[in-house]
Every structure is written in structure tokens, then in C-alpha cells.
Amino acid sequence: MAMFRGRKPMDPGEDPAAVLSAEDIEKVKYALRTDFGANPPTIGVIGVSGTGKSSLINRMFRTNLLISHTRAGTKDFLATPMSVRILKGPAKDEPINLVVVDAPGLGEDVRRDPAYLDQYNQQLPQCDVILWLTAARNRAVSLDQQYLAKLKPFHERIVFGVSQVDLVHPMDWNAGVNLPSVAMEENIADIVADRTQKIADVIGRTPELIPFSASQGYNLEALFNALISSAPPTRRFIFGLLKNFSYADFIPAGIRDLVQ
Amino acid sequence: MTVSDADIERARYQLAREEYNRRMAAIQSKPSFLGWLGRVGLKAIAAAIAAWVWHAIKAAFGLAAAL
Numbered sequence: 001m002a003m004f005r006g007r008k009p010m011d012p013g014e015d016p017a018a019v020l021s022a023e024d025i026e027k028v029k030y031a032l033r034t035d036f037g038a039n040p041p042t043i044g045v046i047g048v049s050g051t052g053k054s055s056l057i058n059r060m061f062r063t064n065l066l067i068s069h070t071r072a073g074t075k076d077f078l079a080t081p082m083s084v085r086i087l088k089g090p091a092k093d094e095p096i097n098l099v100v101v102d103a104p105g106l107g108e109d110v111r112r113d114p115a116y117l118d119q120y121n122q123q124l125p126q127c128d129v130i131l132w133l134t135a136a137r138n139r140a141v142s143l144d145q146q147y148l149a150k151l152k153p154f155h156e157r158i159v160f161g162v163s164q165v166d167l168v169h170p171m172d173w174n175a176g177v178n179l180p181s182v183a184m185e186e187n188i189a190d191i192v193a194d195r196t197q198k199i200a201d202v203i204g205r206t207p208e209l210i211p212f213s214a215s216q217g218y219n220l221e222a223l224f225n226a227l228i229s230s231a232p233p234t235r236r237f238i239f240g241l242l243k244n245f246s247y248a249d250f251i252p253a254g255i256r257d258l259v260q
Numbered sequence: 261m262t263v264s265d266a267d268i269e270r271a272r273y274q275l276a277r278e279e280y281n282r283r284m285a286a287i288q289s290k291p292s293f294l295g296w297l298g299r300v301g302l303k304a305i306a307a308a309i310a311a312w313v314w315h316a317i318k319a320a321f322g323l324a325a326a327l
Binding site for chain 2: 027028031035089174176177178179182219220221222224225228229233234235236237239240241243246247251254255
């Protein structure tokens, strides 16, 4: 039987869950399980150790309590399926796997780098989005440049994030409004400009680098929007359904009314 | 901690940026979802047509055999 037979086209502002019958919703859930069970949404995260890759994923998708590890490839290369639930839409509460591809040892041992890079070249084509993180306080960008130069086929798809901006000098984060201080903001802008130039030298275009802090929830919406933009158009929505934070979560309660 | 007017202005600006990005992500997600839903629907229709054609062929062969 044809799915959704006899349904009128939806208005752009209409909630699919309000339009579909219970039977149709079950069909949507079945299709989600089938489509994304066989081919789960996958994020490739690249960055040397300590750039806060796991913290970011946990913050965006609230995955810290629901992690199960499976190892793929060599013992150091991880493709981690994390069980998460769809948060909105007709398939709300449906469990689904989100896979994070991560090589935790990248940059730690130069003898193993060729093997890691081979694995990245094998794994990254299967990723819906590729996120490249560089820590704001790490001035040595040569490792990032070296790896980037060897991952040329993926340059156009990579989203660049500058992590841990809450640790930028002089580290006087403005807790009152949950923002970097003016002095920090100036330094962050300098860091972003410097990294942008250094990465542009390698990839041959000027990338947009998004500074953020996972621990403070700063600028996560911008980073998430960039991730959505870089995902294949046919699969963007699944990340939106799994996103588990809102910018409002990070506004200090005392000033929420003042600023909104 | 005291919050100055300048802090409030900066917070408003940042929140406006975050809201803009949130909406842009939602705008990009929606057609993606509707497109996926459409493809799922088309697959179901194609499967139904294929099943109907298969039944018709079987019926035609059955009829031919009976004759």
C-alpha cells in the first residue's frame, strides 16, 4: 500500500507529527529505522589529542551517559556508535545510532601517523560531516597543516572549529553574561585570523573557522549550523532531530529576562 | 557579579547571532526531512506498483495455463 496516500501537501510551517496519522507515523519510524539503522548519521572528528572532541559531541548530542564503544580498524581507531533518541518530529523518542569516527592517537606518535592517515582516508568518505578541531591555546599548527595536506580529497567538506576558547588569555570569562571578556574576545579574533591564514595556505581557500567553547556552551549554534550546511542535503535533517541543546540553555538565569 | 549595560548589549548581540544560526539550521533541515519523506513515499509507491505488476503477470500466466 502506498505510503501517505490521500494526504494533502503540507504547509511549510506545519508540524509533520500533527498532520500524519498514527499509522503513517509508524511508517515514518520504520523508514527511519531501516534507512538510518543500515547507514547511521556519522560524524568524523579530526584533531590532535586534547582538543575537546568528545566534550563537543557530548555537549551537542548529550551522549555522555549512553556510550558504547566498538573498535574498528586498528586498536587505536574508533568508530563509536552512540545510542541517542530522536528529540522531535513524528519519530520522537525513536532510538537511533550516531556514529563518531575518531582517531584518538593522531599526532601522538609520528611512526603511526601513516597508518592513521590511511584509516582516515578509508573512513572519512563514509562520514556525513567532518569536523576539524584545533585548540585555541595551541599555537603550534604545523601538525594540523601536515595532516590537512594529506587529506586533500576532504578539504571542501571539512568544518573547522577552534575549541576551548574559554581558556584563551587572560581567561577572565564573563560569567555574568556567559561570554568571553572583551580582552578574551580580541585574542580569540586574533587566534581565528591567524589559524584561518595558516589553514588557507594549505587548503587553497579561506575557510570559516568557528570559535566555540563546549564547556561554556558558547557559539555552539554557529558550529552546529556549519555542520548542518556541510552534511549531504538528503541527510541534514537527521542531525537536527538529534541535536540536544539550545542556545537558551546557556544564558544565566539572572539575565535571561534582561537580554531577551 | 555585576553586569554592565555594555555586557547586556554584548549578550543581546551574541544571542541574536545564536538565534540566527539556530533558525538557519532549522531552515536547512526542513526541506531535507520533507525530501526524505517524499523519497520514502515514492519507494513505497514503487513497491506497491511492482507488487501489482507481479500479481498481474502471475494472473495472466495462470489464465493462459487454464486456457
